[in-house]
Amino acid sequence: MFEKKHIISMRDFSREEINYILNCAEKIEPLARTGTDILHNKLLALLFFEPSTRTQLSFDTAMKRLGGKTLSLSSESSSMLKGETLADTVKVIEGYADGIVLRHPKEGAARMASELSVIPVLNGGDGAGHHPTQTLLDLYTMRKESRLQDLDIALLGDLKYGRTVHSLAYALKMFDANISLVAPEELQMPKYIVDDLGGVTITNDIDEVIRDIDVLYVTRIQKERFPDPNEYHRVASSYRISSDTLAGVRDNFIIMHPLPRSDEIAPEIDNTKYAKYFTQSFNGVPVRMALLVLVMAGNI
Amino acid sequence: MLEKQKDELRVRSIKNGTVIDHITAGSALNVLKILGVKAGTRSIVSVVMNVPSKKLGSKAKDIVKIEDRELNSDEVDRIALIAPDATINIIRDYEVVQKSSVELHDKIENMVRCPNLNCISNTNEPVTSKFAVIYPLTLRCLYCERIIKNNITEHLI
Numbered sequence: 001m002f003e004k005k006h007i008i009s010m011r012d013f014s015r016e017e018i019n020y021i022l023n024c025a026e027k028i029e030p031l032a033r034t035g036t037d038i039l040h041n042k043l044l045a046l047l048f049f050e051p052s053t054r055t056q057l058s059f060d061t062a063m064k065r066l067g068g069k070t071l072s073l074s075s076e077s078s079s080m081l082k083g084e085t086l087a088d089t090v091k092v093i094e095g096y097a098d099g100i101v102l103r104h105p106k107e108g109a110a111r112m113a114s115e116l117s118v119i120p121v122l123n124g125g126d127g128a129g130h131h132p133t134q135t136l137l138d139l140y141t142m143r144k145e146s147r148l149q150d151l152d153i154a155l156l157g158d159l160k161y162g163r164t165v166h167s168l169a170y171a172l173k174m175f176d177a178n179i180s181l182v183a184p185e186e187l188q189m190p191k192y193i194v195d196d197l198g199g200v201t202i203t204n205d206i207d208e209v210i211r212d213i214d215v216l217y218v219t220r221i222q223k224e225r226f227p228d229p230n231e232y233h234r235v236a237s238s239y240r241i242s243s244d245t246l247a248g249v250r251d252n253f254i255i256m257h258p259l260p261r262s263d264e265i266a267p268e269i270d271n272t273k274y275a276k277y278f279t280q281s282f283n284g285v286p287v288r289m290a291l292l293v294l295v296m297a298g299n300i
Numbered sequence: 301m302l303e304k305q306k307d308e309l310r311v312r313s314i315k316n317g318t319v320i321d322h323i324t325a326g327s328a329l330n331v332l333k334i335l336g337v338k339a340g341t342r343s344i345v346s347v348v349m350n351v352p353s354k355k356l357g358s359k360a361k362d363i364v365k366i367e368d369r370e371l372n373s374d375e376v377d378r379i380a381l382i383a384p385d386a387t388i389n390i391i392r393d394y395e396v397v398q399k400s401s402v403e404l405h406d407k408i409e410n411m412v413r414c415p416n417l418n419c420i421s422n423t424n425e426p427v428t429s430k431f432a433v434i435y436p437l438t439l440r441c442l443y444c445e446r447i448i449k450n451n452i453t454e455h456l457i
Binding site: 009011085086087104105106107108109111112115126127128129130192195196 | 416418425442444446447
């Protein structure tokens with residue numbers, strides 16, 4: 001079903017395909033601790049043209065748990081500094097490896113790479129664009145820790161530049177989610193995406209929705225988005241999640257965060273039953289293992 | 301009778317060239333832009349704007365006549381983007397030798413520049429811009445997935 005396919009955008013997947021991937025991740029999850037040799041002798045190239053420790057480590061771990069090996073190229077590599085195009089890099093690397101994970105600052109970079117490459121390309125995040133493996137691990141976490149169908153969810157924080165929330169919102173709509181977008185006006189989700197999603201609730205006040213949701217998905221509000229540091233502190237503190245914020249939430253309520261976080265979530269929340277962000281981070285490994293096996297070996 | 305009809309014509313018939321009819325009212329100047337007609341153009345070009353159209357119901361239409369030039373398929377595809385009801389009449393020696401409707405393809409290539417400056421199609425990578433065409437007329441960049449809904453003309457290459 002997925003052999004030699006590229007993993008570029010959530011728009012490429014149907015609901016059934018997403019469920020299939022999540023089922024495979026569930027099946028493979030025990031091996032995320034013990035390891036296996038399904039991809040023995042396979043080589044995965046990790047091309048990271050902008051730093052992303054977490055995604056890179058997660059893919060590295062996933063590949064090694066599958067018995068495969070990885071090779072890494074970063075933006076400081078000499079060919080990049082000599083001005084080689086991404087297209088040339090991809091054509092060279094496809095001769096070396098069996099799969100490519102690409103993280104690039106330009107949106108659509110992974111799509112272009114997939115057009116050029118005969119080996120599967122997995123989008124590890126492109127600019128403010130898509131990050132499908134993050135979305136799939138988010139969906140996996142929701143399905144395990146809450147539910148996926150007809151979910152009541154609030155996305156909070158930087159919804160304008162936040163890489164993960166755009167493709168997540170799109171995927172959630174496929175499962176008929178009831179989505180609330182909670183952000184200060186200057187960081188609200190771009191109108192063209194809101195129009196594309198259709199039927200979302202927009203607010204700047206978390207209190208309006210916190211008691212009516214199953215999942216609160218928090219993203220980092222980045223300091224560099226604000227010209228005035230005082231304005232940043234004002235906004236960041238008004239969106240900080242503390243025990244007080246969570247008064248009266250549903251019994252099955254959970255909090256997720258793609259990490260890394262600054263201080264959006266008070267540390268006191270970490271030890272509550274609501275905090276699922278570290279589980280979510282771990283889930284990146286089985287989900288990426290499932291994807292790597294599907295595109296490089298065909299089935300699980 | 302023929303004389304009377306000729307009298308009613310706002311613009312005279314052309315001998316050779318192309319008549320672009322049923323252009324969405326208000327889009328004639330954008331059609332000229334697509335055809336590269338501007339100050340200094342030597343061809344004879346006639347533009348009629350806001351005339352009643354039977355084909356478009358009660359809506360008005362624009363017409364562009366360009367003499368001694370037959371449009372190529374690339375130009376016709378671009379016109380389809382801004383005037384999806386347009387018809388193209390190729391005229392030779394006062395006769396319509398070919399009449400066709402413009403056709404909007406599901407995918408367009410190298411016609412529209414992505415408005416997202418951070419899109420890979422706006423870099424020095426060897427890649428041409430590609431958009432999916434969705435109805436009602438909306439374009440989605442096949443690389444960064446940015447949507448263009450309004451002012452498509454502004455983004456024409």
